[in-house]
Amino acid sequence: MIKIGLIGVGNLGQFLLEKINKEHILAGYTISAICDERVKAIHTMPALAKAYHVKAYDQLDDFLNADIDLVVECANVTAVQQYALQILAKKNLLAISVGAFVSSSFYEKVLATTQKQRTKLYLPAGAIGGLEVIQAAKVLGGLKAITITTRKPIHAFADIDTTKETIIFQGLAVEAIERFHKMQMLPLHFLLPD
Incomplete structure (x- = not known):
């Protein structure tokens, strides 16, 4: 065991x-x-x-x-x-x-x-299921960007005062990690390098 x-x-x-x-x-x-x-x-x-x-x-x-x-x-x-x-x-x-x-x-x-x-x-693939498929699509060409949307309950963000669904971040993964370092998953828009 x-x-x-x-x-x-x-x-x-x-x-x-x-x-x-x-x-x-x-x-x-x-x-x-x-x-x-x-x-x-x-x-x-x-x-x-x-x-x-x-x-x-x-x-x-x-x-x-x-x-x-x-x-x-x-x-x-x-x-x-x-x-x-x-x-x-x-x-x-x-x-x-x-x-x-x-x-x-x-x-x-x-x-x-x-x-x-x-x-x-x-290190598991984490919140990005099928990451290997995304990487293969990039290698084959034509893939410029992907968008990953994750929803979290509003109480997970102490500084947000709303009851409506709200986009709180859009940017690079590195920026998201720095801004939301206490979160496990967050809404991201990834730009893939050329």
Whole structure:
């Protein structure tokens, strides 16, 4: 049995807990530990721990000393940038918030850590399903731009005061990552380089 530790118990973390620990959609895998240092999460983690039969941690050091084989980050870009090196010093990491690696210097530090510690970093395609198809279309020619639209609940943006569907950003992915570094997914309009 592969034991997973989750960093972040927001919507995505709770979705994974439900699918993996309750519905058992991944044979041979279980989430055995959760970690979230946010004050609002600390109050909800005991109920999650009981409901999904996991150990809850509010300190990363204690979490990394738990009996887990793989850490799955489902928090945000900031969490990856803050914790990836510490995690990879001890455990393998699947980072959902791949925007954290837009900084080549950060990526180089992470890569050096994985080589030194003999740990692995997994980067899924993320919010862009079918990315390989998009890349193939670009290679074949004729593809100049793609648009990806992601909808988030308004409460995810503390500085927006509206009840109507609103475009809050349109630009390059790098700019979006810098502006919305605490978000996992956001509305983007990607321009592909020639």
